[in-house]
Amino acid sequence: MIVCPNCNHSNPDGAQTCEACYTPLPATATCPNCGATVQTDASFCGQCGFNLKASRATEEIFAGDISTDVGNDIPALETPEPLVEPQRLVISAHPSAETSSQSYLVESVETPKSQSELTSPASDTTPLPTTPVSSAEQVSTVSGSPTGSSKTQLQQQTIKLLHVQTDTNIELPQNLGVIHIGKPNDRIPPDIDVSGFPNSEIVSRIHADIRVEGDAYFVEDVGSSNGTYVNSRPLQPGDRHRLRAGDRIALGKGDLVTFLFQMS
Incomplete structure (x- = not known):
């Protein structure tokens, strides 16, 4: 039986609200030692005195060990290779004509293009022809509404x-x-x-x-x-x-x- 904390009415096991005053009843569970009905927030069983908090702590530790073991089985993700190859730098030394010291030039060597890139049509980089726009169309575009549309009229209060x-x-x-x-x-x-x-x-x-x-x-x-x-x-x-x-x-x-x- 579940006793209502508001009016002390005895309610049957499994009831969620009090039959007398309709107050929500506390949630109940079963004592793992004697099987008696106890509240989920109770510290000890009212029948056998079993320590319910220690039982909950053991269940939480056991659940944590299981989750840890499961997580260790997940394989590590592989790092994908870069899609674009980095440019290689070639450092060449050229003697200076005026001084005895050497000046160093850094040259950038690009990665050779593939055959499909070399044979691509030139039309991809050709600018598209522009179509002349009339002044009437420009005015309608700036105004944000097509030419000839009716203007919004403000309604006056009567x-x-x-x-x-x-x-x-x-x-x-x-x-x-x-x-x-x-x-x-x-x-x-x-x-x-x-x-x-x-x-x-x-x-x-x-x-x-x-x-x-x-x-x-x-x-x-x-x-x-x-x-x-x-x-x-x-x-x-x-x-x-x-x-x-x-x-x-x-x-x-x-x-x-x-x-x-x-x-x-």
Whole structure:
């Protein structure tokens, strides 16, 4: 039986996990002296007291001797002969005409070539004829794409307001730094007119602004009568909120005129 170290539950021999708490059980082995089941990391057998560490050390030494003997039977590798013969140097002495001393010249004697190398055709060393390349082909090669291929166009991000009550998309103008939301009036004409939507009577003529700063969009209330809410939180006059995809903008109380800020 294997006793679980976590809950002390007795498990049958050969079990890998505890039947009660599913804790991994320690690996077991058989005592070489009495055959009882012991843990692999145990030092002595719990039945007969046999020294298990000494038995493991003997097995390791025996295994090392076997591996050493096997390794000695491997024959040594032969050193291959060089494929290219080295050049022979001939040192010849020539007397100098001006002085009595001798000057020594070193001459390099090459190994004679084989018959196949001497009879090889001369066309192997003849440069290949070059074909003239037109200027149009040169331009296409430098550009890295064939002539007439279409250029990669950068996709521009589209910002939209989705009117929740009517499921209508309103695309924000991309050439304006400040986008006015409201209804027609004599002071500041709205860039987004909500007068045609249901319950638009709760929206002020000059209600809210969306400001664009780089790739960031901010919404702020500009003194409306019924207020502006972002994600059910009111915006105080002068405060602004940076918009993120999915933000819910309500013009007025009661969530009657609501837009979802979308980026695509």
